[in-house]
Amino acid sequence: MRHDKFPEAGASAVRGDLVTGADLLASRLAAAGATHAFGIPGGEVLALVDALERAGIRFLLAKHENAAGFMAEGLWHATGALPVLVATLGPGVANAVNVVANAQQDRVPLIFITGCVDQALAESYTHQVFDHQAVLRPLVKASFRAAPGTEDLVVEKAIALARRGRPGPVHIDLPISVAEGHVTRRPPPAVPKQQPAIPADLSAAREMIAGARAPLVIAGLDLVNQDGAAALDRFLTLTGAPLLTTYKTKGLVPENDPRVIGGVGLSPRADAIVQPLIAAADLIVLAGYDPIEMRQGWRHPWPTDKRVIDIVAEDMPHGMHGATLRLEGDVGAILTLLAVGEMPNRPWPANEPDKVRSQFRAAFAASAAWGPHAVFATLREAAPAGTVATADSGAHRILLSQIWACDRPRGLLQSTGLCTMGCALPLATGAALGSSRPTLCFVGDAGLEMVLGELATLRDLKLPVVIVTLVDESLGLIALKQRQMGLARAGVDFGATDFAAVARAMGGHGVAVEDRGSLKREAQAAFRREGFTLLACRIDAESYQGAF
Structure with missing residues (x-):
C-alpha cells in the first residue's frame, strides 16, 4: 500500500x-x-x-x-x-x-x-x-x-x-x-541469494541417531526463526522421539500432539517432571535450542558423557551445556538431511514419554477455585481458534507458559531472553495490526501500569485486542522470591487502580471480573467487539504459591 x-x-x-x-x-x-x-x-x-x-x-x-x-x-x-x-x-x-x-x-x-x-x-x-x-x-x-x-x-x-x-x-x-x-537515485545493489548453511559431513550425526534406542528432542528459538516446523515434524515421525520445547517454541508442533511433552524454561516444577526423561534418553538432539531462554536450573542439565547433537543457527560460547557434536547452520535443513536412511523409531522402554506427558498435564491442570489457573483455562476455552496470545513478565507468565496450549508457532508471544515487563500490550498491538487473527494479551497490574498510555494507541488504531489483567496489587513473583529467601516483604506492594474505568476513559470497554461465569461471558463478547476490551480479573497473589 x-x-x-x-x-x-x-x-x-x-x-x-x-x-x-x-x-x-x-x-x-x-x-x-x-x-x-x-x-x-x-x-x-x-x-x-x-x-x-x-x-x-x-x-x-x-x-x-x-x-x-x-x-x-x-x-x-x-x-x-x-x-x-x-x-x-x-x-x-x-x-x-x-x-x-x-x-x-x-x-x-x-x-x-x-x-x-x-x-x-x-x-x-x-x-x-x-x-x-x-x-x-x-x-x-x-x-x-x-x-x-x-x-x-x-x-x-x-x-x-x-x-x-x-x-x-x-x-x-x-x-x-x-x-x-x-x-x-541509484538502483539497488545486487545482493547474492544466500543458500542455507549446511555442514559438509553429517555422517557422525546420522550414525548416532541410527543407534539411539531412546532419543529425545529439545527444540528452541533458532528453529522457530528458521521456520523449521515441517522439518521437526518429519524428524520426530521418523525417529519416534518425544519433544520438549522452550517457551518461544510452543506450537511448533501442536501441543495436543502425543509426541509433545510440554514447554520448559522457568518452572522448577516442570523441570522436576522432565528431568527423569532427560536422564533416561540415550541421545538428546537439540534442535535450534538457545539456552538464553532458560533459568539457572538448566545449567549443565545432563552429564558430560551424555550423547548430545547440538544443531544451532550460530555457534556461540555460553557454557550452559555440553554436546558430543555441534552442527551449525540452517537447523531445519540439517534436520531434514538427518531424517533419511535407517531411522530407529523404536518405542521407548516402559513407555516413559507417555507417563511423563501425563504427569506434566496433571501438574498444571486447572483447579475449580477462582485464581490464575481458572482465568487461563476459561480464556483458553473462550478464545477462538487461531488466537494469538501475548504474556507479560511475572508470575502469571510462568504459569501461563506451562498450561496455555498452542496449535501453531508464534501462538504465545513473550519476552523470554530479557524477560522485560511492559512487553505484552505492545506485542499484542503489533500482532493484531498485522493479522486478522484474534489477539489476547495477558498482563499483570504492575506491567499494565507501565504502559497504560498504549491503550490510547490501541484506540487510535481501532484494534480489537482483548486485554486480561491479573489484579493482585503486588509484584507477585518478587514477593514469592522474598519469601523463599527469608527476607522481609518490601517494595512489592502498591495501591489499587480501577482498570475498567481507565479502559473506558481511553476509548475501550472495561469490566472487572471475579468468577469463571462472568469471565466466560465477557470474553465471548470481547472477541466480537470492534474496539479493545480490558478484563480486570482480581486474584489472590497467594494462588501462585507452589503453582510452578
Missing part, C-alpha cells in the same frame, strides 16, 4: 533523478519487506518519516519508544515484515535501550534508525547530544553512521546482518544533512 500524503513536500522534494538520502534508505527498507515503522518523531527524523510514508511504509505513533519497538516485533511475528523502530536523538534513543536489548536477547532482526546532528555541529552543540553508537554497540550486532553516498549501502548491510544466523538488532545513526540532502 502506498501513502502519498506528502508528495513533493519540503526537504523531500525531488528534481528528476534526485531524491533525498532518506528516500534511498526508505526504498531499501520497503524492498526488504518493511511495511510499518514505529516510534515517536522529532525534528531530526522528520525527513525520514516523510520518506518512509512515500515509500509505502506506514509510520505509526506510539506513546513510548520502548513500546514502539515491541509493536514492531509483534508485527514481525505476525507477518514476517522487517521490524523497524525510529527514534529521535537523545531521549528518544535512551528510551529505546530496553527494547533494543530485548531484540538482542530474544533474537529479533530489529532495524533501529536514530536521528542525529551532523558531526561538525556535535563538536560544539551539546543540547540532547550524546554518542548513540557508544551506548548501543554492546546491544546490537552492528552500529552504522550513514554518510553521503552510503545511505543505501548501510541499510543493505544492516538488513543482512540483522537476519543472518541468529537474528538481532542493528542500529543506523542518520545525520540530518544526510537524510535531507539530495542525491542521484
Whole structure:
C-alpha cells in the first residue's frame, strides 16, 4: 500500500533523478519487506518519516519508544515484515535501550534508525547530544553512521546482518544533512541469494541417531526463526522421539500432539517432571535450542558423557551445556538431511514419554477455585481458534507458559531472553495490526501500569485486542522470591487502580471480573467487539504459591 500524503513536500522534494538520502534508505527498507515503522518523531527524523510514508511504509505513533519497538516485533511475528523502530536523538534513543536489548536477547532482526546532528555541529552543540553508537554497540550486532553516498549501502548491510544466523538488532545513526540532502537515485545493489548453511559431513550425526534406542528432542528459538516446523515434524515421525520445547517454541508442533511433552524454561516444577526423561534418553538432539531462554536450573542439565547433537543457527560460547557434536547452520535443513536412511523409531522402554506427558498435564491442570489457573483455562476455552496470545513478565507468565496450549508457532508471544515487563500490550498491538487473527494479551497490574498510555494507541488504531489483567496489587513473583529467601516483604506492594474505568476513559470497554461465569461471558463478547476490551480479573497473589 502506498501513502502519498506528502508528495513533493519540503526537504523531500525531488528534481528528476534526485531524491533525498532518506528516500534511498526508505526504498531499501520497503524492498526488504518493511511495511510499518514505529516510534515517536522529532525534528531530526522528520525527513525520514516523510520518506518512509512515500515509500509505502506506514509510520505509526506510539506513546513510548520502548513500546514502539515491541509493536514492531509483534508485527514481525505476525507477518514476517522487517521490524523497524525510529527514534529521535537523545531521549528518544535512551528510551529505546530496553527494547533494543530485548531484540538482542530474544533474537529479533530489529532495524533501529536514530536521528542525529551532523558531526561538525556535535563538536560544539551539546543540547540532547550524546554518542548513540557508544551506548548501543554492546546491544546490537552492528552500529552504522550513514554518510553521503552510503545511505543505501548501510541499510543493505544492516538488513543482512540483522537476519543472518541468529537474528538481532542493528542500529543506523542518520545525520540530518544526510537524510535531507539530495542525491542521484541509484538502483539497488545486487545482493547474492544466500543458500542455507549446511555442514559438509553429517555422517557422525546420522550414525548416532541410527543407534539411539531412546532419543529425545529439545527444540528452541533458532528453529522457530528458521521456520523449521515441517522439518521437526518429519524428524520426530521418523525417529519416534518425544519433544520438549522452550517457551518461544510452543506450537511448533501442536501441543495436543502425543509426541509433545510440554514447554520448559522457568518452572522448577516442570523441570522436576522432565528431568527423569532427560536422564533416561540415550541421545538428546537439540534442535535450534538457545539456552538464553532458560533459568539457572538448566545449567549443565545432563552429564558430560551424555550423547548430545547440538544443531544451532550460530555457534556461540555460553557454557550452559555440553554436546558430543555441534552442527551449525540452517537447523531445519540439517534436520531434514538427518531424517533419511535407517531411522530407529523404536518405542521407548516402559513407555516413559507417555507417563511423563501425563504427569506434566496433571501438574498444571486447572483447579475449580477462582485464581490464575481458572482465568487461563476459561480464556483458553473462550478464545477462538487461531488466537494469538501475548504474556507479560511475572508470575502469571510462568504459569501461563506451562498450561496455555498452542496449535501453531508464534501462538504465545513473550519476552523470554530479557524477560522485560511492559512487553505484552505492545506485542499484542503489533500482532493484531498485522493479522486478522484474534489477539489476547495477558498482563499483570504492575506491567499494565507501565504502559497504560498504549491503550490510547490501541484506540487510535481501532484494534480489537482483548486485554486480561491479573489484579493482585503486588509484584507477585518478587514477593514469592522474598519469601523463599527469608527476607522481609518490601517494595512489592502498591495501591489499587480501577482498570475498567481507565479502559473506558481511553476509548475501550472495561469490566472487572471475579468468577469463571462472568469471565466466560465477557470474553465471548470481547472477541466480537470492534474496539479493545480490558478484563480486570482480581486474584489472590497467594494462588501462585507452589503453582510452578
